[in-house]
Amino acid sequence: MTAVDQLHPELDHPTSAPNGTGQSYRGLAGVPLSLEPLNRKDFTSDQEVRWCPGCGDYAVLAAFQGFMPELGIKRENTVIVSGIGCSSRFPYYVDTYGLHSIHGRATAIATGVATAREDVAVFVITGDGDALSIGGNHLIHVLRRNVNVTILLFNNRIYGLTKGQYSPTSEIGKITKSTPMGSLDNPFNPISLALGAEATFVARTIDSDRKHLTSVLKAAVAHRGSSLVEIYQNCPIFNDGAFDAIKDPATSADAIIPLTHGEPIRFGVDGHLGVVRDQQTGAFSVVEVGEVGEDALAVHDAHLADPSFAFALSRLTDAGVLHRAPIGIFRDVEASTYDDLARDQVALAASLGNDEDALQTMINGGDTWTVH
Amino acid sequence: MKHVNTLDRVVIRFAGDSGDGMQLTGDRFTSDSAVFGNDISTLPNFPAEIRAPAGTLPGVSSFQLHFANYDIMTPGDRPDVLVAMNPAALKANIDDLPRGGVIITDSADFTKRNLAKVGYDSDPLTDGSLDDYQVHALDLTGMTLGAVKDFGLTRKDATRAKNMFALGLLTWLYHRPTDGTISFLTTKFASKPEIRDANITAFKAGYAFGETTEVFAVTYEVAPAPMPPGKYRQISGNLALAYGLITASRKAGLPLFLGAYPITPASDVLHELSKHKRFGVTTFQAEDEIAGIGAALGASFAGHLGVTTTSGPGVVLKSETIGLAVATELPLIICDIQRAGPSTGMPTKTEQADLLQVMFGRNGEAPVPVLAAQSPADCFPTALEAVQLAIKYRTPVVILSDGYIANGAEPWLIPDLNAIPPIDPEFAQASNATDKAGEPVFMPYLRDPQTLARPWAIPGTAGLQHRIGGIEKARDTGAVSYDPANHEEMVRTRQAKINGIVQDIPDLIVDDPADADGRHARVLVLGWGSTYGPIVAAARRVRKTGRLIAYTHLRHLNPFPANLGDILRSYDRIIVPEMNLGQLALLLRAKYLVDIHSYSRVRGLPISLSELARDLEAEIDQLKGTNP
Structure with missing residues (x-):
């Protein structure tokens, strides 16, 4: 028994979180449950929150602190790892274990935490610069490995903490301090990127829609494996209004393409718009339902093994100034996780015997000689 | 009955194509010598290219073994015997062989085409250019093919057994035991019976050829070396490091988590640790060096023993995370198996030029303890101590090894693990x-x-x-x-x-025996890391000339032992041999304001003991006549 095990005898009792909604939290299997009910205050640290007034990060923090108690797990068995950027201050404000790390590396560090400890729920807080620029390599690898972590990617399409340079999700032609004549490079679509890495859970939500944000984050936690949640998050200082089209009640109906598993993809005022799939190319396009008929609409399936369907949906996102984007869970499929498999290998190997004699035998090796 | 010559030490160098199995041949001869009871020290030397074009100079791979009836410190500067499997191996190594040395070659490989490939205008075996050496040009290929012809192998596979023929011959020539190699081949090729039998047959044929041929009038014996009683094995630095890390993790009750990215010459630590998951070892082959140390730090935060292994180019990439470990004050072990730089440098060649990098290569004031192993077996206690310090002081700790230590081998008095105290996290x-x-x-x-x-x-x-x-x-x-x-x-x-x-660091002890008149040395040689062997061997040689010389060796490079300043101030001249341009010398001058004579060699090879001994003698003689 290791020192770590001794601290966690409850690991002997497999757990799965009760949640009152009937939802099964496979992603939390192995994480011990709190013996007493927790509330929002239990997930609030003593640190003063220091984001700019009006920052979308406040809403995400509030939603997070709101649903964490519902998961039923012990807060001391929660670890939040972040990188660098405005949103990466997040861990300081939540009374769990937290590691505010270095730029781009949160996913790599979280991989170590998650692989080391089955009894810990691991969250990664990152931004568009942190995850997609300096940390792009680690992001695609954590996704392909399917490490059991929940990644909250705050996408404000700008560098905030360094005071307003364009980011890898900024639209082409973005005028910023570092691009006075306009940015030149194509932006990443984080959903497409994650699906390209065959991420097993990929979703998009909006900072200002507390209900949707909460439901998507809970689904992400429930998923066992890497969950990537892109959160459209407004930066009121350096990129204000980037998501106005989908946040403004006057335009949002036509701007948000809602993804609900098993439902035809239909939206717009009075549901006049819908999404159809080209049988030849596999690409989706937005059409007037009146022109094609309701039966022609694509029905969303988040559980397809092949990520192509979800990828094609992700392409409906505007790459330039945002007027329209699919919102919801693009993909949610079950697959083995790296950390579970790694622990299984260690356990299998240990079953061959690992006492002190075995260790001494290993060190002795095969060819020994004795000097008398 | 052949004449038997008794020697106290021999240096053999096996050289051939990268694909000729020279490392394996050398390893086997080393094992047999170690089991026989000789002291041993080895120097594998191979190109970074996996299979450079056959028969060319860049493709030559060699393995040097020094074995003796006393405790030796180095793999030897120059071989007494050169086994050269082809013209390229001969050409690449002949300059290191002293006049009168023994050459054993495969004459079948000395074809016009192979000679031309390496720029020989005429055949050195017949043109008289090797007259100063004892040359045994034998048809190793032909004899091997003859020996294994019944196994139905392709000519290519059959020819590949010629290294075992040569090994058999040398085993006979030096009176080595044969059981070890035969059981090794039996296990290694268990799934390929025809290859197994061909190799064993070639090995035995080589041995029998020695017994029956008239070519060798003399055989040689090197008696076992006196060593402290106990159970021994031979061990390489990377293996000892892996064992040390596992043992330390068990003693601390912390599962070991290795985050690593493959890099020469550190990859063998990753390979080795990957084999020992049963002891609670998790090995994570990361997408890059940064993720390797990042995951290790995450594991440390989670209460495991986080370890990352790399070489100099990897340390560069890990610097930022080491800084994070300094700021978060978490235990973390960083193993830097140094190689020749800068940049990619010479991946398979050794150097000690990362000292200042691991000391200072981070932004801000980011102090990190640094320990250096002095020999292959010394990696084991160094790893134990590094883990103990990392846990006690909640700090990242750097272990410095290098390519020479990592791949070289020596006998190891196997520790009794029960005698190693626990580490309380x-x-x-x-x-x-x-x-x-x-x-x-x-x-x-x-x-x-x-x-x-x-x-x-x-x-x-x-x-x-x-x-x-x-x-x-x-x-x-x-x-x-x-x-x-x-x-x-x-x-x-x-x-x-x-x-x-x-x-927590013991005082440094200086080896400085007084002479008959009670006088002590005026010159101190101070080293760190893998220069230990050459320094001690050179000091012994200098003392044999009647000169006085003191030496001491640092394991603790940060912080230094408490008495180091006093030691430095009590000698008239301090000489610091390093395989860099004077990095420790720089630190010593800065900290202690003493004059340091830096002795630098950056050839990608261990410092030559005979050259060092000669230069030390000159330094001592220069001081003669001056007032102490």
Whole structure:
């Protein structure tokens, strides 16, 4: 028994979180449950929150602190790892274990935490610069490995903490301090990127829609494996209004393409718009339902093994100034996780015997000689 | 009955194409010599290219073995015997062979085409250019093919057994035992019976050829070396390092988590640790060097023993994360198996030029303890000590090894693991302070007054939730702080913590025996890392000439042992041999304000003991006649 095990005898009792909604939290299997009910205050640290007034990060923090108690797990068995950027201050404000790390590396560090400890729920807080620029390599690898972590990617399409340079999700032609004549490079679509890495859970939500944000984050936690949640998050200082089209009640109906598993993809005022799939190319396009008929609409399936369907949906996102984007869970499929498999290998190997004699035998090796 | 010559030491160099199995041949001869009871020291030397074009100079791979009836310190500067499997191997190595040395070659490989490939205008075996050597040009290929013809192998596969024929011949020539190699081949090729039998047959045929041929009038015996009693094995540096890390993790009760990216010459540590998952070892082959150390640090935060292994180019990439480990004050082991740089440099060649990098290669004031192993077997205790310090002081610790130590081998008195004391990780279990309201709280940066170490509270510990990170921390509470006075205090405290490790470091002992008149040496040779062997061997040689010389060796490069300053000030001349341009010399001059004679060699090879001995004698003689 290791020192770590001794601290966690409850690991002997497999757990799965009760949640009152009937939802099964496979992603939390192995994480011990709190013996007493927790509330929002239990997930609030003593640190003063220091984001700019009006920052979308406040809403995400509030939603997070709101649903964490519902998961039923012990807060001391929660670890939040972040990188660098405005949103990466997040861990300081939540009374769990937290590691505010270095730029781009949160996913790599979280991989170590998650692989080391089955009894810990691991969250990664990152931004568009942190995850997609300096940390792009680690992001695609954590996704392909399917490490059991929940990644909250705050996408404000700008560098905030360094005071307003364009980011890898900024639209082409973005005028910023570092691009006075306009940015030149194509932006990443984080959903497409994650699906390209065959991420097993990929979703998009909006900072200002507390209900949707909460439901998507809970689904992400429930998923066992890497969950990537892109959160459209407004930066009121350096990129204000980037998501106005989908946040403004006057335009949002036509701007948000809602993804609900098993439902035809239909939206717009009075549901006049819908999404159809080209049988030849596999690409989706937005059409007037009146022109094609309701039966022609694509029905969303988040559980397809092949990520192509979800990828094609992700392409409906505007790459330039945002007027329209699919919102919801693009993909949610079950697959083995790296950390579970790694622990299984260690356990299998240990079953061959690992006492002190075995260790001494290993060190002795095969060819020994004795000097008398 | 052939004449038997008794020798006290022999150096053999096996050289051939990268694909000729020279490393394997050398390894086998080494094992047989070690099991026989000789002291051994080895130097594998191979190209970075996996299979350079056959028969060319860049493709030559060699393995040098020094075995003796006394305790030897180096693999030897120059071989007594050169086994050259082809013209390229001969050409690449002949300059190292002293006149009168023995050459054993495969004459079948000395074809016009092969000679031309390496620029020989005429055949050196017949043109008289090797007249000063004892040349045994034997048809190793032909004899091997003849021996294995019944196994139905392709000519190519059959020819590949010629290294075993040569090994058999040398085994006979030096009276080595044969059982070890035969059982090794039986196991290695268990799944390929025809290859197994062909190799064993070739090995036996080589041995029998020696017995029956008239070519060798003399055979040689090197008696076992006297060694302290106990059970021995031979061990390479990377293997000893892996065993040391596993043992330390078990002694600490912490599962070992290795995050690593493949890099020469460190990859064998990853390979080895990957084999021992049964002891709670998790090995994570990361997408890059940064992720390797990042995951290891994450595992440390989670309460495991985080380890990353790399070489110089990897340390560069890990620097930022090492800095984070300094700021978060988490235990972490960084193993730097140094190789020749800068940049890619010479991946398979050795050097000690990362010392200043691991000391200072980070932004801000980011002190890190640094330990260096002095020999292959010494990697084991070095790893144990590094882990012990990392846990006790909650700090990243660097272990320096190098390509020479990593791949070289020596006999190892196997430690009794029961005799190694446990390491207590002393996880924080309860709150350690009270807040203004008198409520118990946990302060993640409230330090132990003795060690200045902060508490290590791992996830899952109720009530000790806390947040740490790379932003400057307020003293005690660990809250984010930009306060000027707090920053100054934290910078100085982090430095003081590392400086304070000196209390755990034993005083340095100088080897400086007095002569018959009670006089001591005026010259001190001070080294670190893998120069240990050449330095001790050179000092012994110098002493045999009647000169006085003192030597000592540093394992602890940060902090230095407490008595180092006094030692430096008690000699008239300090000579520091290093495989760099004087990095330790720079540190010593800066810290102790003493003159240091830097002795630099950066050839990608260990320092030559005979050259060092000669130069040390000159330094001693130069001081003669001057006032002490």
